Amino acid sequence: MTPDSRRLLPSDAPVTMIDPQGEARGDVPDDATLLHSLGLLTTARRLNDQAYALVRQGRLAVYPSSHGQEACQVAAAQVLDAGDWLFPTYRDTIAASVKGVDPVEALSLLKGDWHCGYDPYEHHVAPHTTPLATQLPHAVGVAHAARLRGEPTVVMAMCGDGGTSEGDFHEALNFAAVFQAPVVFFIQNNEYAISVPLARQTHAPSLAHKGIGYGIPGERVDGNDMAALLTVLGDAVARARAGEGPQLVEAHTYRMQAHTNADDATRYRDDAEVRPWVERDPITRLRAYLTGRGVLTPAVETEFTAEAERAATHLRDGLNQDITPDPDDLFAYVFATPTPQLREQAALVADELSREVAPS
Template sequence: MTSDVDRMLPSTVPVMLIGPDGRPTSAGPLPPAEDLLRGYASMVTARRFNEQASALVRQGRLAVYPSSFGQEACQVAAAQVLTDVDWLFPTYRDTAAVAVRGVDPVEALVLLKGDWHSGYDPYERRVAPLTTPLATQLPHAVGVAHAARLRGEPTVVLALCGDGATSEGDFHEALNFAAVFRAPVVFLVQNNRYAISVPLSRQTAAPSLAHKGVGYGVPGEQVDGNDLAALLDVLSGAVARARSGGGPQLVEAHTYRMQAHTNADDATRYRSDDEVARWVARDPLTRLETYLRAQGVLDDGRAAGIAADAEEVARRTRDGINQDVEPDPEDLFRHVYSRPTPQLVEQLAMVRDELARDEAAGTPDRQEAAR
């Protein structure tokens, strides 16, 4: 007889529907071909987006970029399983997921350029701001899910995090609160094996990160994070259970970041070329492409069209980031509260006065320079 605890435990091996060689496994039926083709197109765009963003760093247009190169299947699946009423809570590495969700790719990157705030309106696409501190977005995600449940709304929140985030207190607090109050939230842990340079073995002794859920009463599952078909299957099931009142769900996706943590990181200091090569052979993009071509769903003409669309996204991203924006000091005060506090009003007046004094003092110099 299966106990409640047994039902919470993940599979002994990660769920995989399409193997690294592009052939279907016998683990179960695959998602519809149109869903996989849509996901493939998004993955091609996400890969090109990662390449373009990394190039913008080298050109000095972005200060830093945490690439999700190699994790595109996780990024795409996270956005694709959600409906318009749902929320996505990303980390700093999830700009591709944010773009797939419908946020303008330029707006998804301006935070990394140094522009004001998060660069986009979270309410427009129901995408929370990109979060740099590890796991701090998880309690926020649970709060949004809990509020939606109290209002009787059908909203599900999908919260992304990495393996390093599972070592943070916010992760444990979020799972505990979500379980107690049965918040409709899905936690997707993208386990890419490293928290910058700290390997997974130095973070946990659990059989898997998905096993951590049972201690809080949260069902867990682990999935091959480089298999889009398996991700869509597992995540759509988790979202459906959360939406129907099943409470929070924990999904661990086994994946790998093929590039360094950021452009400021030297990954060769803590991982070998052989290790990277083994994961390159499990590339989520080539895996799905191989399957789709074998099924006759994808041919050269359609692949060329998808690549052209991805190139257009890269061009628009490049052109948008390359535009210089004149900062407005008053933005420091406009977006703090919907109704400014007396202190902010006073501080704004002080800044306006100081800017006016600087303008008056600088006028003769500018006139002289103009002559």
């Protein structure tokens, strides 16, 4: 193997900077950055758990929670500039919200009001995509268009471990490499695709090893270590922005809860498997480190908790609002200008509504 190809391979083990006990090694990001991250993580956890509760209350159809994966969610958005793009999957509501999207709008899809509830151009966040990996070629296109115009945009393209088995994952990485598009492919390996474990997705030594097949440098990182994530993803973004082409980062994390509230994880995994991951929780770990550094004071903690509560209240209030979607919208956006046939069909629905007897 040549030195040049060896540089495409990931580290022998996932990069870790702060261990589960809060002990640090290496060039850890500065305290202010990590403290900011902890605030975002606190809110992220609160939002995940609030959204989960809102499903039980019937306000959301389901919620694919990123509980336990919040460090990946926060880092993915925290390393980006405002002009950079984020391409989230359905589990990446938190990443979208850190990038600026109102979580109430982000959850419109699961509330059932409309598919994409936010303006993708406002914060450069693409619509949540549910067909796996299909958003990755779009990310390449956005990046390639930006590169052709000489803009410094970087695109963060997210997917899960299951998504790496899809053809579009392969095609997107291959296209990005051939065109040297500034895309960071960020795989959150949370060990499960609904019920199917990683061993059924790949026989590769790691998902980060897939990069070398495309000529893309791959790296793996402890997905519950905020400091390592900021460093590895930050470096990947910097390299992509500097014209070094696409980057692949695999974060090792764990889906602490079931796929969604509609799933029953006890049918395919033991609680004993879940327990050790509680000890590796990304928030506990960062809190221990920053407490040791003496920068996480009770006052700051109180402020973080208050901010998280404000965000949860906003989410609750937003999702508790009963919006009656306008049936005209069914026909208004199929094309830029509705066809005569769609106008006829809209008129049919309007006529049905006009003939409905008003409740006495």
